[in-house]
Amino acid sequence: MNYVLYAVPFFFLLIALELLADRWRGMRTYRLADAINSLSAGVLSTTLGLLTKVVGLLTYTFAWQNWGVFELSAQNLWVWVFAFVFYDFCYYWNHRLGHERNVLWAAHSVHHQSEEYNLSTALRQTSTGWIFGWIFYLPMALLGVPPLVFLTVAALNLLYQFWVHTRHIPKLGWFEWVFISPSNHRVHHAQNVVYMDRNYGGVFILWDRLFGTFQEELDEEPVVFGVTTPLASWNPLWANLQFYAVLWQDAARAGSLWDKLRIWFMRTGWRPADVAARYPQSKADLSQFEKFHVPLRPAHQVYAAVQFVLYVAAGSYLLANGATQSVAVLLGSCAWMAFGLYVLGMWLENRPHALGLEALRLLLNAPALWLAEQAGLLPITGLGWGMLLGYSLASGVALVLMSRRSANAVPA
Template sequence: MIFIKNTAQTKEILNETEFINKFKSRTINPMEAYGQILLIAMPAFFVLVLFEKFWGIWKGNDTVPLNDMIASLSSGITNVTKDVLGLSIAVISYSWLFEKFSFFQIEATWLVYVIAFFALDFAGYWTHRIAHEYNIFWNNHIVHHSSEEFNLACALRQSISSIVKIFAIFLIPAAILGVPPQVIGIVAPLHLFAQFWYHTRHIGRMGFLEKIIVTPSHHRVHHAINPEYLDKNYGQIFIFWDRWFGTYQEEKDEIPAVYGVTRPVQTWNPIKINFMHLWLLIKDAWRAEKWSDKLKIWFMPLGWRPADVAKKYPVSKIEDVYHFDKYNPSLTKGMLIWSFGQLIALLLLLSYLFGNLADIGAPGIFYYGGFVFLTVYAYTELMDRNPNAWAWEVLKAVYAMYFVLTSGDWFGLNKFLPGSVYIFVGYLVVSALLSIWFSFKKEKLQLAN
C-alpha cells in the first residue's frame, strides 16, 4: 500500500494500480513540457533584450531600435507558438533512427550528454549551411537574417515556415553511437537557447575562445552582407566546424559588418517574411519558359533565377552594402508606444496559453494560436503603415469575440482570473478603435504631404 499526504494533512490510502493511474494521468506530454520551459525562457529573454537596449543607451550606442525589437520579438512569438502547437513534420524522427541504426545500448551518463551536445552541433552546422546554400531551404531561414540590425532581439527571429524538418538525418552518427532519444530531447533545447547570447555588438573579441566556440565576433560576420563575409561561420556553438570545412571568416576592423539580406524584406511583418522567398520561387517557376528551369530553380544555389525570368522580372537587390537606406517607415511616437503595448499584451496572453495547454485542450489551443498569429499580423501591418492594417485588427477582434460570445469566456481565462474576460473584451475594442484611428490619421498625413 502507498500513503500520500494531501494538502489538508490527511492520509489517503491508494492501492498501487490506482496510484500508477493517477501518476500517468498527470504525466506532462512534450508539448506541455516545452510550454512550461517557455514560461521561464520568454521573460528571461525579454529582460535580456531590454537590458541590451538600456545598456546601449547608457553607453551611447543603442543597437536596438524599438521598431526592430518589436518585429523581432513578434517573430519569436510566432515561432514558439508554432512549435508548442506541434505544427511541423519531421521527415525522419530521431527515435526511428535510434531503433534502426544503434549498434550499442548505453546508459545516459554525463559523457553521453556531452556526445549528444557535439552531435547536435555537428547536425546544426550542416543544416544551417544547407539553408544558406540552396534556394528551397533558404525560405526557412530568411527571417533570422531579415533584420538590418544585429542585437539579442534578432536572435529570436525564428521560422514558422519550416514545416518539414530534415534535422534528424544529420544525427545518424549519434544514433549509431547509441545516444538515447531522451538524452537528445533534453540537450536539444539547451543547445538552442545557448545560441542566444552571441547576437550582440557590445562584446568584442574573446581571446582564445575565438578558436573554440562561436562568439559575437564570429556571428557578426555570419549576419553580415559584405561580400567578404557572405556565407561564412555557420557554426552554432563550436567554431571549429567552420575551420575544418572551409567556411571560417574572421571579423576585420577595416570591414565593418553591414546586416540584413541582399534582397531587403522591406516589412516588419514576420509572417510575410517567412514566406516571401517561397513565393518568389513559386512565381519564378511559373514564369520560366523551360520545364527544366521550373524544376531546377528549387535545388540551385541560393539566389539563382532562370535567365529569362530574371531579365523580365527583376527584383530589388543591394549592390552597394555601404550605401542603402534601411527599412524605417515613419511612425509617430503614439503608434510606436501602442505597438509595444500590443506586444506586451500578447506576451501575457501567450503566457496564459502555455501555462494552460492541458486545460484548454484541442482544438481550443489551435484556435488560440490563430488569434496569436492574427494579432502579430495586425499590429506589424500597422507598423508598416499599411492603409489596410485596421481591417486586420477588426478581423482579430471579430475572431476573438466569436469565442467569447459563444462560450462566455476566453478559453477559461475568466475562471483563472475572475473578471479578466471583461478586460480582454475592452482590450479588443480599444485595439480596433486605435488601429482605425492610426490608419486614417496616417492617410490624412500622406494627403497633406
C-alpha cells in the same frame, strides 16, 4: 522540461539591459518596429511549433527505436557530452545547407532579415524550418542517442545562441578559437560579400575552422546586417513566405520543366537562365544601403508595443499549456495568433486598411476567448471578461483618438 519557456523572462531581462547599455554607450541598436517584427516571428514560430515539432520528434524516436545501432544510456555523463558536441556538428550542416540551398534558405532567411543586430534578433525564428530540419539530426538517432538527451541538448544549443546576438560585446580572444562569439556571429548576419555564408556553428566555431567556412570580423569592413533581397516589411507572415514566393515566381516563369523542379534544390541564388535574362536582379550597393523604415507617430508606436506585450503573454501561456491540447485547439490558437501578429505588422507599416483590421481584431477577441474557455484552454471568470471589456474599450478609445489626430494633422 521546456527550457525555452523558463528562459523567456531572462530573454526579456537581458533585452532590457541591452537597451540600457545602448543608452549608456550612446548606441542605437534597436528600432521599435524592427524589434517587434523579430519578436513577432519568434512568437509565431513557438506557437506553430506546438503543432509542427511533433514531426521531428516522431521521426527521431522511430529511427532511434528501430534503427539505432547502439544503446546509449542517459545515465552516463559521457553520452550527454557526446550528444551536445554531436548535435552542434549536425546543426552546423543543417545551418550551412540552410544558406546553400534555395528551399532551405527560404525557411532560414527569416532569421537574417532584420537590418539591426541585437538580442531581439536571436528570437527571430522561422516557422517552416521543421519541413526539412529533422533530417539533419537522424544520425544522432541512428547512433542511439535517447530522445530525452536529444531534446535537452537541442534546447541548450538554442539557448546558448541567444547571447551572441549583440553588438555590445567585442572580440573575446582565445574564446573565439573554440566557441561561437558575438563577433564571429555578427559576421554570420552580414550581407557584406567578404562575410556572407560564414560561421555556421551554433556553439562551436571549430567546425567552421575545420571545413573552411570561418571568417573573422574585420575592423576595416564594418558589418552591414540584413539580406541581399530585403524583406521591406514588418509583417511576420510575409517574412516566412517571402523567399518561397520568390522561388515560386521564378519557377512559374521558367520555360523548362526541369528548371521548374530543380530551382528549389539548387544553390542559393541560382535562377533559370531564361528567367535571369528576362527578369534580371540587381544587388544593392552597400555604400548606399538604407534600412527599411516607415514613419509612425509616437502614439501609434506605443499602442503597437502595448498590444504586442499581450501577444507575448499569450504565446508564453500557449507554450506552457499547449502540449495537453487537441490539434483543433492548437490550430485555432495558431490562427488567432497569426492574424493578430499580421494586423500588428500592418499597423507598423501604417497601411491604409490597418485601422479597420485593428478594429476587427479587437472585435474577434471576445469570440476567441469564449472558444478558448469552451475548449478548456483558458478558464475565464467574470473578472476575466471584465478585463477583456476594459482592454477592448481602452484600445477602442485609443484608436478613435489617434484616427482623429491623424485626420486633423497638418501636412508638412
